[in-house]
Amino acid sequence: MTRTAFDHQLAEVQEDMVELASMVETAIERSVQALEGRDIELAHRIIDDDLKINRKRYETEEKCLELFATQQPLAGDLRTIVAVLHIIVDLERMGDHAEGIAKVTLMLGHEPPIEPDIDLAPMAKIAIRMLVGSVDAFKDRDAGRARAICDEDDEVDALYDKAYGELVTHMVNDPETIDRATHLGWVAHNLERIADRVTNICERVVYLVEGKIEELNVSKY
């Protein structure tokens, strides 16, 4: 007995999810790039593209609901669809965080960077690496990998603490920078939230593979 049509639909929602993840990855990358280069045009594009991310999420969600309604999925199939449903919500929100960063770029306009500049790129790099890793862990059904990725969230948290401290120092030393520093604080916060949401994805991967729902990394924030 096979379920060809169902198997096809099941593969499709997972492919949709992976595609959504890559759209979000691009958005995050570009958001940091736009910020660094004060690239207003790119920032606008990220904001426009977020609509596509939202649409993709709802489309995928609809397909998942249709599978529930028509196929009564059980066991591994059930866990797959439940995992996808949760992950696409986190992905969509991560897209919102990237959009948030793009909006900061618009607000900062052509203002000069703070001297010495706060380097948020390493945070972004780790967050993106975590995102890509979590999607691979999903594809490979690798719970061990998912758990390991969660631990990387601590690095992001530490970088966030550091950035926050530096920004406060700037604000205290030079009240002129308060606006800009606050905006950069939002960026750092968005990046921290992105990494946090990756840990949610990892939790879903563990659920998918092992069938148990466990909280993997209780973030400081």
Add this chain to the structure above:
Amino acid sequence: MVQEGLQRALSQSFMAQTSGQAGGTTDDLPRGPVAETRDLNVWYDDFQALRDISLQVPGHRITAIIGPSGCGKSTLIRCFNRMNDLIAGFRSTGDVIFQGQDIYGKGIDPVEVRRRIGMVFQKPNPFPKSIYENVAFGPRINGYVGHLHEIVERALRQAALWDEVKDNLRKSALTLSGGQQQRLCIARALAIEPEVILMDEPCSALDPAATLKIEDLMRELAREYAIVIVTHNMQQAARVADSTAVMMMAEDRAGELIEYGPTKEVFTNPKEQRTEDYITGRFG
């Protein structure tokens, strides 16, 4: 039993659903299993139908048995009230324990066993008699002389049929719909106050509404009785059963118990790959 004549066998089969006596209380059911099999093996002549089945049926709970056609579900459920005795060539080893006693043991009266362990079949099979008589029959032939009317009403209420038939109790049971007939058969089984109710695909002839009604009824009955249900409907097992047993055929086609656990576990995260394949429809 095996050596007894066909006529006797048939009447036994008939009794299984109907005989029994009123009285006897069900609220003193012990904790732990009400019934269980231990290393049960069953043969029909040379063919081994069940191998090494150890299954515990807890009181006040619904236990579902699922598995592909021919894996021995009906054979197993029939062992719990010795209905297999009626089949030529049937032979078993191992134990079937009910309330601490081996029901295949010496000196055990199979009729008494069936009085305490009732059965509802796949196809509703009311007698061609009135609704009232269908339910009153069991208590009556068991010499019950009290308020038969009360027993009939209570059984029909328990089976969620009373409101639909109370003004037509003298009408033939055969005028009822399939779903009503099945609830009547359940009422008939309840009237003799069994301790366990065995149901072999009780909803397979019913429409979705009647099916859901029977399922509600099962949940209601599980407050007082232990219920064992065989079903091909995965969603039904998932909806009603507290625990689910999964059976499969081995190479030689003998039925084996491959997984038994809380229903939620079995349907969301089964331990066995074969269970996963079966319940997700990728079997065979």
